Amino acid sequence: MSAYASLAAHFGRIAAMSNAVGILQWDSDTMMPKGAAASRAESLALLRVLQHEMAADARIGDWLEEAGGDATLGEWERANLREIRRVWTAQTALPADLVEASSKAISACEMAWRQAREDSDFPGLRPYLAEVLHLQREAGAAKGERLGLSPYDALLNDYEPGGRSATIDALFDDLAAFLPGFTQEALEAQARRPTPAPLEGPFPVEAQRGLGQRIMAALGYDFSRGRLDVSTHPFCGGADNDVRITTRYDEADFAKALMGVIHETGHALYEQGRPAAYMNQPVGQARGMVLHESQSLLMEMQACRSPEFLDFAAPLMREAFGASGPDWQADALWRRYTRIERGFIRVDADEVTYPAHVILRYRLEKALIADALPLAELPAAWNAGMKELLGTVPPNDRLGCLQDIHWPSGGWGYFPTYTLGAIAAAQLFDAACRAEPDALPGIARGDFAPLVGWLRTHVHGQGARFSTDELLTRATGRPLDAGMFKAHLARRYLG
């Protein structure tokens, strides 16, 4: 067996393990009875240790060296070697005692966070968060040393390979200068229109589920390789050829679940559309979190808050809920689903105000990792940033710096990918609509094939073959660029 074949077989086994973990994690969040939590935690911990051991196997280094000189390999195989090396480096960069200490600190901090958030008690969280931060900084330093990156860039690199804070700074500074004035202008335009009263429910769960499934099918989701279920926190998970999404239903407001389903379907289309021949290889995985988030936001924000989508969806909504009248016409629904407001909570934010939440978190976490901001000053810095970027200050830390689980759970470096994803979504959607003139008109007919076909070719089917910027340049003519995002916002909210 050639060194390349040995690597491919080995990473195929790692994928088989990762698929097992993915389904068990999905089950924990959707199906598992409460009393099984402790047994399940042991199974997942065991499988994750084995997966780590497989991905850190010393033979990988020898195989990589030998395969590097294999002149028979094609372009995909060479890209696979590059991705294998990336995965292997990440798995071997951290000393085992740091991994263990970090895992314990995160468990303790997550538990403390649940209570601290409830009590709006930042001082109660601080010692736990300080420990997580300290260990994240160490992890960033250890990885950074291997990769020649700053600690923050090394952390970011785990979620967005190739992502660099220098690039993000430029993009976010530009947006931070643009957004406050734009938001004010958009709110003023909105104030000139009447505020719609809430649609009258209840909207039965079964009807919501049926509507969601119908729209998933229209978007091109393959139900023979996935499922739709219910969980407290919606997600897209599962395994290769088994991409499962979840939502949660509110009988008073069907739009939350529906827009959530569309968002997760965007993620799922990326996963289902990865290259079949490399499905279980590193090069066949999604490129990174920026492009992943771009696919969910392209569907949720670009495609499915368009007037064209509501031309298609309004009759389905009326049919699902037996509704009628002027509030249920496409244009009224479109106005309703493109309303904006200044809020405190990121996950409830609209597409205009969302970037401000992200820019704030990005700036703060970068400063914390660089030790340029004392942790004790986080609440004050948060509130000052909210004032600057959003023009509003939360009344307490529960609605402020305690709202997200990312920092307590060790997800430092993740936040910027949300807004980078929104930027990429606008750029890709624009390119798709230019390349496929039937993309938007198709949506109005419920035919997403022109749009999704383009995404399959230019994004999903490329796996991790190119860097994010290289993929974007091939697909749209330029690397990540906020121009289309700003143009999209102006068209939709000032038009």
Place this chain on the structure above:
Amino acid sequence: MSAYASLAAHFGRIAAMSNAVGILQWDSDTMMPKGAAASRAESLALLRVLQHEMAADARIGDWLEEAGGDATLGEWERANLREIRRVWTAQTALPADLVEASSKAISACEMAWRQAREDSDFPGLRPYLAEVLHLQREAGAAKGERLGLSPYDALLNDYEPGGRSATIDALFDDLAAFLPGFTQEALEAQARRPTPAPLEGPFPVEAQRGLGQRIMAALGYDFSRGRLDVSTHPFCGGADNDVRITTRYDEADFAKALMGVIHETGHALYEQGRPAAYMNQPVGQARGMVLHESQSLLMEMQACRSPEFLDFAAPLMREAFGASGPDWQADALWRRYTRIERGFIRVDADEVTYPAHVILRYRLEKALIADALPLAELPAAWNAGMKELLGTVPPNDRLGCLQDIHWPSGGWGYFPTYTLGAIAAAQLFDAACRAEPDALPGIARGDFAPLVGWLRTHVHGQGARFSTDELLTRATGRPLDAGMFKAHLARRYLG
């Protein structure tokens, strides 16, 4: 760490792996989309190989040797060492190439069987089945050599540790002499009563599910450590503290699903009632398939086809389906659910005729393993046995020797446990009712606590601490004995 502690930790990890396999297998049968089958098969194969490697670990032998001299161990710990040795011996008895050849032969034979059964084509199956039989014989010989057992007893021992064909021969010869005359007599008694017309459906799935869950709860099933779902072939599976059962619904006949739910609940009560302190250790597992089947049949046949059960359940059935009238009274329902008939198909058989199906299969598989019956003569031997034991001959092999998957799938030695379980069920139910005079009256009120409390103490909570016969002797005063089973049949069907 002491040798015993090392063993306990190691087998705890094996249990964590086994729990992962259990949930993934459950998911394959209940939730998995079709397109995931190939990926899932790879994950399951990988996890099973790892589980086998862990259970065959050479260190286990050293730890066992050292722990054998540990005077600080209590009775449960010593029983755990005995069970650990049993598991380890079973895992190491077979050469790897035999395991692999057997696994391949079984996959091919199962596929051939599906077609052969459809076509009623025994000659088409024969070469595949011959290969499976040959490898089972080799496996039995290899295990038998390690254990000092005949090949058939060594195969049987995998399902029923300590089970021996000499004992089974005596029990089954006695039953084989008793049943043909008894069946004739019971059918004549039944013929003197009017044949009930079918109950008028449809019985909506949701109402059936609700009724099933209500009765599961009455039986003492713990929904915080399990679930009820739907699968093509009902089973009890899952993991420690996560005991999941399935059923399938027929809207024309609710009794099939309900009796299936009760049967699987009997299995589940055993699994949920295993000793908490040894839940992930070999001594904390169910003793074997005879006692397992005894718990499902005790619930399905002894407790829940009793007049007392129908006193409790008839009002729930009427309520669930909005039914009324004389057909829905407890006595009429009881007559309906204790009707018997001579049939060709084992899985459709009632408790009077079921043992004949099992005795036939037991005699045939024992002869085949011993090379005392040429495989080519199986159909003729099957039909002769059906004539002798059941007084009826199937018109073709589809309804005859091709009906069960057990032989194609390598389950040689499994069949006798069904009827040994029915015998143990009658014996245990009788002892429970004598020890707990409120057991039967309790059932009439929907209070299963007296019965289940006794089972928890005398069966479930004992795990694999004793042999089947020792457990039965402690619980009922004697080893496995068909007397109570025959008395039960006489009381119910001739009374």
